[in-house]
Amino acid sequence: DSGVTQTPKHLITATGQRVTLRCSPRSGDLSVYWYQQSLDQGLQFLIQYYNGEERAKGNILERFSAQQFPDLHSELNLSSLELGDSALYFCASSYRGASNQPQHFGDGTRLSIL
């Protein structure tokens, strides 16, 4: 058990809809990272938050947004969903976001767009 909790585990929805994925980091971890794993793209970094502030952005679409709340949990919002958004979305956390601190991954949320 990594200590990172992601909910829900599975989500099935339709094109054009909006969903919210939730992540609770390990106790004491201040940094949260979101990754997308799709069949043809591997694992891709989306966005990072540190102690409530956005710190780095990767290949995140404008239809996607995220935030980190004062209690350090994070939410990833995906809107105007398309078939290509079907993927496994991982959240990871680390203590200070420094590179020598390992990132601990949650079990992921599997998003299926019908």
Next chain:
Amino acid sequence: AQTVTQSQPEMSVQEAETVTLSCTYDTSESDYYLFWYKQPPSRQMILVIRQEAYKQQNATENRFSVNFQKAAKSFSLKISDSQLGDAAMYFCAYRSARSFPDDKIIFGKGTRLHILP
């Protein structure tokens, strides 16, 4: 930009034998970390082994060891005495040693490892 390449989409090995998974990367940085992650059918991402670029000694974790060739930008994973539980997708990954914000992990596309009984 850094890239990670795993040239073997799939591999198979007989149980109890040794297998080596290949990984090459490209970076202009001199200080970084390299990782191997295992993703079993349960889809969890499990850290297998980690190597600091400034260390010449290859990392080992029980049956798992790496061959880190910094000049060649090569980072292979050797699994000895393969077990059925080793069957998984293995991802090679890179992380800059610079302070955040730029400490995201860059993953290769993975190698699916099959263990033959």
